[in-house]
Amino acid sequence: MSLRSPARYSVLAGLFLLGSVVLFIAIAFSLTSAMESWRPSQRLVVKFPLAQGAPGVKAGNSVTLGGQVVGRVTGVAFDSKTEFVLVTIRVAAEHQIYQNAAIALDRPLLGSQSTINISSVGSADQKAPNNGLLKDGDTILGGLAPPALLTQAGLSSDKIKAMVDDLQATLKSARALVENNTPKINTIIDDVGAVTKSTRESWPKWTANIDATTDNVTEFSKTLKPMAENFNSKVDEFGKLVGNVNSVVEENRSAFRDTIAGAKGAVEDVRTQSIPLLNDGLKNFREASVATNNWMATELPSLRRTVANLRLTSDQANRAIGEIRAQPWRLFFQPAKKDLEADALFRAATYYADATAAVRATSESLTNAMALAQSAPAGAGPTPETIAEQLKLLRDSMQEYKKAERDLLDVLILQAGQKPPVPKGMEPQESK
Numbered sequence: 001m002s003l004r005s006p007a008r009y010s011v012l013a014g015l016f017l018l019g020s021v022v023l024f025i026a027i028a029f030s031l032t033s034a035m036e037s038w039r040p041s042q043r044l045v046v047k048f049p050l051a052q053g054a055p056g057v058k059a060g061n062s063v064t065l066g067g068q069v070v071g072r073v074t075g076v077a078f079d080s081k082t083e084f085v086l087v088t089i090r091v092a093a094e095h096q097i098y099q100n101a102a103i104a105l106d107r108p109l110l111g112s113q114s115t116i117n118i119s120s121v122g123s124a125d126q127k128a129p130n131n132g133l134l135k136d137g138d139t140i141l142g143g144l145a146p147p148a149l150l151t152q153a154g155l156s157s158d159k160i161k162a163m164v165d166d167l168q169a170t171l172k173s174a175r176a177l178v179e180n181n182t183p184k185i186n187t188i189i190d191d192v193g194a195v196t197k198s199t200r201e202s203w204p205k206w207t208a209n210i211d212a213t214t215d216n217v218t219e220f221s222k223t224l225k226p227m228a229e230n231f232n233s234k235v236d237e238f239g240k241l242v243g244n245v246n247s248v249v250e251e252n253r254s255a256f257r258d259t260i261a262g263a264k265g266a267v268e269d270v271r272t273q274s275i276p277l278l279n280d281g282l283k284n285f286r287e288a289s290v291a292t293n294n295w296m297a298t299e300l301p302s303l304r305r306t307v308a309n310l311r312l313t314s315d316q317a318n319r320a321i322g323e324i325r326a327q328p329w330r331l332f333f334q335p336a337k338k339d340l341e342a343d344a345l346f347r348a349a350t351y352y353a354d355a356t357a358a359v360r361a362t363s364e365s366l367t368n369a370m371a372l373a374q375s376a377p378a379g380a381g382p383t384p385e386t387i388a389e390q391l392k393l394l395r396d397s398m399q400e401y402k403k404a405e406r407d408l409l410d411v412l413i414l415q416a417g418q419k420p421p422v423p424k425g426m427e428p429q430e431s432k
Helices: 005-038 148-152 157-180 182-251 253-326 337-375 384-415
Strands: 041-049 062-065 068-078 084-092 102-106 115-120 139-141
Touching: 062 084, 084 115, 157 182, 182 253, 253 337, 337 384
Parallel strands: 041 139, 062 115
Antiparallel strands: 041 084, 062 068, 068 084, 102 115
């Protein structure tokens, strides 16, 4: 009996100590709750949409402001229409909360105890009653806070919702695109299937061709060794040829030097003697060309008259030969009066034909000169003075043509027994 007493006393002492600790903790919690109840506070109701809910919220959960506990959840209920979850909280009265405050349900990554976090107390609104400050018992709309990692990355609930909406819109557009292009996609798949089928059917033939090509390459590679040996022998022969050329060059080096010296002397003679003579000849030719051009420019009217006279002489000779061939007896007989009259008519007609030919030749020359002046480069065609001279020759030819025409008409009128008309301004004046 005396041996059991110490053990029992030890058990009783342990139980007393454990009860004291539990009692101390209970008293501490009671005092904490009492102290919080004694502190001035205000009651607010945070409502959450029923679709969002308020998971993990129950009475006693913490209400934080910037991560610091400033109150507790005192109750959770539903509104009369069961559209919102009403979470009643008590917050220290020293914290003023406005109608535009940001209050959200903060769910931890691990565990089920959610907290009500006030990320912003809002600001005063001069137009709202009481400047928008919430009073005891007022209601404010709450939201769902994003996870801590997303919050640190700058993603809020609104941004996440917008991203989800954009993703849904993109998926919807992709679905519509696929539906609208289903026939094309099916056609492409059919084409790919046809190509695959054709490839599968042609593969044995291609394999045979590849094997044949490989055999040909192998056979060709067998001939490369003799070709390489032949090439090496040719290279050796070329080396011997180069050695022979070097020996020939070495033997005839003095002759090569003499030849190069002679070539240099010839080049020097050409440079010192032939080129100056050639330059003098070119200079004399240039001077002769200038003198010829000057003479041509000076005698150009005379040359043109000479050419015109030669043309006229040629025309007259042609007509004379034709007349002689037609009437050769006129060279041996004296013409009668009738023949003389015919001869006058013939001469007038001949003069008229010559004037007509001169007008035609002069007009053609003027036409060619004007065309050349328009098409030739600047400074290479006929000058304005040349065209003016051609124009003067044409005017003179026209005067001769008019005179020949007038003479021919006079002869025709005289032979008709009439008096030829007197030119205007040459009428005989009557004596007074």
